[in-house]
Amino acid sequence: MRMLLSGNEATAHAARLARIEVFPVYPITPQAPMINSIVGFIDRGELKCAHKRMESDHSALAGAAGASLVGARAFTASNSQGLALMHELLFYTAGLRLPVVMAIINRALSAPHCRFPDHSDAIAQEATGWLQLYCENNQEVLDTVLQAFRIAEDERVLLPVMVNFEGYILGHTKEVVEVPEQEAVDAFLPAYSRAVVDVEHPAAINTATNGEIYMEYKYLQHRAMQGSLTVVKEVNAEFAERFGRDWGGAVELYRGEDARALLVAMGSAVSTARIAVDEMRAAGQPVGLLKVRSFRPFPADEIRSVAAGVRALAVIDRDIIYGVGGALHREVQWALAGDAVHKPVLSYIAGMGGRDISVADVKAIGQDVLAATEKGSVPMGAHWVGLKADLVGEAK
Amino acid sequence: MGEREELYRLPREELLSGGHQGISGYGGTIAVRQALKALGPNTVIVVPASAVATVGGLNTSTAWRIPFVHSLFECAPAMATGIRAALEIKGKTGVTLVSFAGDAGSADIGFQSLSGAAERDEDIIHVCYDDEAYLNTGGQAGGTTPAGAQTVNTPQGKPTGKKDLLSIIEAHGAGYVASASIAFPLDFIAKLRKAKERKGFRYLHILTPNPATWGFAADQTIHIARLAVDCGLWPLFEVEDGGRRVTYAPVRRVPVADYIRAQGRFRHLTGDQIAAMQAQVDASAGGGR
Numbered sequence: 001m002r003m004l005l006s007g008n009e010a011t012a013h014a015a016r017l018a019r020i021e022v023f024p025v026y027p028i029t030p031q032a033p034m035i036n037s038i039v040g041f042i043d044r045g046e047l048k049c050a051h052k053r054m055e056s057d058h059s060a061l062a063g064a065a066g067a068s069l070v071g072a073r074a075f076t077a078s079n080s081q082g083l084a085l086m087h088e089l090l091f092y093t094a095g096l097r098l099p100v101v102m103a104i105i106n107r108a109l110s111a112p113h114c115r116f117p118d119h120s121d122a123i124a125q126e127a128t129g130w131l132q133l134y135c136e137n138n139q140e141v142l143d144t145v146l147q148a149f150r151i152a153e154d155e156r157v158l159l160p161v162m163v164n165f166e167g168y169i170l171g172h173t174k175e176v177v178e179v180p181e182q183e184a185v186d187a188f189l190p191a192y193s194r195a196v197v198d199v200e201h202p203a204a205i206n207t208a209t210n211g212e213i214y215m216e217y218k219y220l221q222h223r224a225m226q227g228s229l230t231v232v233k234e235v236n237a238e239f240a241e242r243f244g245r246d247w248g249g250a251v252e253l254y255r256g257e258d259a260r261a262l263l264v265a266m267g268s269a270v271s272t273a274r275i276a277v278d279e280m281r282a283a284g285q286p287v288g289l290l291k292v293r294s295f296r297p298f299p300a301d302e303i304r305s306v307a308a309g310v311r312a313l314a315v316i317d318r319d320i321i322y323g324v325g326g327a328l329h330r331e332v333q334w335a336l337a338g339d340a341v342h343k344p345v346l347s348y349i350a351g352m353g354g355r356d357i358s359v360a361d362v363k364a365i366g367q368d369v370l371a372a373t374e375k376g377s378v379p380m381g382a383h384w385v386g387l388k389a390d391l392v393g394e395a396k
Numbered sequence: 397m398g399e400r401e402e403l404y405r406l407p408r409e410e411l412l413s414g415g416h417q418g419i420s421g422y423g424g425t426i427a428v429r430q431a432l433k434a435l436g437p438n439t440v441i442v443v444p445a446s447a448v449a450t451v452g453g454l455n456t457s458t459a460w461r462i463p464f465v466h467s468l469f470e471c472a473p474a475m476a477t478g479i480r481a482a483l484e485i486k487g488k489t490g491v492t493l494v495s496f497a498g499d500a501g502s503a504d505i506g507f508q509s510l511s512g513a514a515e516r517d518e519d520i521i522h523v524c525y526d527d528e529a530y531l532n533t534g535g536q537a538g539g540t541t542p543a544g545a546q547t548v549n550t551p552q553g554k555p556t557g558k559k560d561l562l563s564i565i566e567a568h569g570a571g572y573v574a575s576a577s578i579a580f581p582l583d584f585i586a587k588l589r590k591a592k593e594r595k596g597f598r599y600l601h602i603l604t605p606n607p608a609t610w611g612f613a614a615d616q617t618i619h620i621a622r623l624a625v626d627c628g629l630w631p632l633f634e635v636e637d638g639g640r641r642v643t644y645a646p647v648r649r650v651p652v653a654d655y656i657r658a659q660g661r662f663r664h665l666t667g668d669q670i671a672a673m674q675a676q677v678d679a680s681a682g683g684g685r
């Protein structure tokens with residue numbers, strides 16, 4: 001059925017269709033409408049699920065971890081301050097190999113206080129052991145939440161997954177979304193019931209460890225994260241076959257034919273960049289777009305092979321790692337580090353705290369990167385798109 | 397039935413088996429042992445970071461014979477909330493679910509999740525085992541450390557008093573709230589059995605003296621625990637649906653000084669200070685607090 005849905009509502013529909021069983025959650029702007037939608041489904045008997053009104057974001061994830069230990073399908077949603085407060089629980093959930101799925105309606109972090117979107121909240125959790133998928137529109141949000149459960153619960157993975165989409169830009173904006181039928185989703189996503197906590201089979205969960213086994217444990221966790229890349233792709237392919245929508249797996253190359261340079265982006269900037277690339281192509285400028293859908297696991301090999309034919313890349317980051325630059329830029333550079341031919345990788349910080357990333361912005365970046373294919377060298381550091389020079393005391 | 401006979405009738409089975417690493421005379425594991433006699437094998441226990449969480453085993457070995465979940469420090473009741481929700485949705489009934497936390501894991505860093513679970517009337521039993529310090533990190537003072545007690549980070553004695561967590565949880569409207577002592581195992585076990593039969597949020601707070609941090613010999617734990625009750629500082633009572641009942645009244649209260657003088661952590665207290673404590677206990681005499 002086609003419906004007009006915000007990203008929050010699309011997520012709620014996905015949660016309903018996934019038949020989530022326990023939903024411990026704590027409100028945070030701009031995620032709260034999703035809670036209301038899911039509670040509405042439960043209230044009207046359209047979803048059999050325990051909504052737990054927790055007393056903090058930290059407790060929300062603790063509750064989800066507890067539910068997952070008993071073999072229930074657990075879901076929660078958060079962002080920014082809430083996600084930061086969950087930090088230690090993120091490691092814990094991943095370390096216990098619990099397939100919890102969490103929607104992150106990306107929002108900038110304080111200070112200064114800001115309720116508008118960027119990716120810095122999730123990027124800051126990159127080392128916690130969660131898979132991180134990023135969406136470009138509300139249809140992808142719905143589809144990716146469904147895929148996330150399949151990926152997380154796969155015996156080869158058993159890791160928690162964050163599904164990211166920017167607050168307001170996607171979270172509050174209505175788009176036409178195809179909402180699949182329950183039977184189709186049931187066939188794609190079977191019920192889950194992997195109980196670790198069970199009085200019939202007592203086990204000790206998270207006993208104290210030391211150097212004797214901790215390292216091997218972590219190795220296995222790392223290996224599972226690396227291996228999850230295959231599962232991300234497989235699940236996307238199966239989804240595409242069943243539902244007719246292909247989101248590219250871990251990465252998607254758009255208009256890569258004869259491209260001399262590539263733009264690289266995640267999240268809603270990808271949909272903006274599609275327009276920019278179309279316009280540039282129409283003007284005869286050979287620029288392609290690389291959409292990174294999976295930030296964790298990071299598809300380094302695919303990026304290297306996709307980039308093999310181009311002379312330069314430009315990475316658009318909606319995040320900042322202070323003193324380093326954009327996280328996606330750092331990863332792309334790392335992915336290309338082993339290449340025999342050195343390629344310039346330009347870096348752009350854009351759209352922080354909800355500032356718009358326009359088609360014109362992306363086209364300007366496209367011009368830069370095409371120019372770099374001629375020069376072969378790039379300016380050091382990141383370029384901050386649309387920075388107000390007078391506000392930072394750099395006005396000429 | 398006499399006390400001796402009652403003790404004799406307790407299940408023999410040890411659900412926290414021998415081989416755990418609790419040091420001798422440690423009140424925490426004594427409380428666990430007693431609690432499991434009442435709770436039985438159909439129990440899931442969630443223990444946050446604490447001494448009890450770490451003494452149960454190392455690497456792939458464990459002394460726990462029931463499902464044991466070592467939660468993060470501040471969220472045992474929150475994890476238990478999720479566990480209960482999942483048990484219910486999966487149709488698994490008849491499981492007793494306990495979050496068993498130290499005093500920091502209950503009264504300080506753990507207070508937020510404890511308060512949340514109490515307010516939501518979650519179907520869990522929370523046991524706070526109170527050794528009046530942060531044992532796992534070396535015995536620092538916390539919210540339930542009593543006034544005057546010397547600890548590693550209150551070398552002059554703690555200047556402020558003991559947080560009254562029992563009253564705080566009672567004020568949440570919990571259906572069942574009770575104090576307990578490891579020196580009175582039958583009282584503790586009877587309370588837990590009663591709690592087990594009920595639904596909703598239930599709270600028990602048991603005093604668990606610890607030799608090293610309190611400053612007494614390892615074979616004196618039970619004696620010290622008994623003195624705390626007998627001098628009136630740690631009254632044994634229960635509050636069931638708002639109805640308060642003293643469950644043990646000492647025939648003749650012993651002087652507070654007997655309890656204080658038996659512990660190194662109070663060695664610096666003057667006679668006047670102890671007299672003031674005695675006066676406080678006398679003022680609240682008659683049980684309860």
Ligand SMILES: Cc1ncc(C[n+]2csc(CCOP(=O)(O)OP(=O)(O)O)c2C)c(N)n1
Nearest residue numbers: 445446447469498499500501529530531532
């Ligand atoms: C978030 C966090 N902060 C600090 C610690 C360190 N820590 C572990 S146990 C503990 C004290 C526990 O005290 P209590 O709850 O009274 O239990 P006890 O060890 O005394 O039995 C502390 C401070 C931790 N594990 N996690």
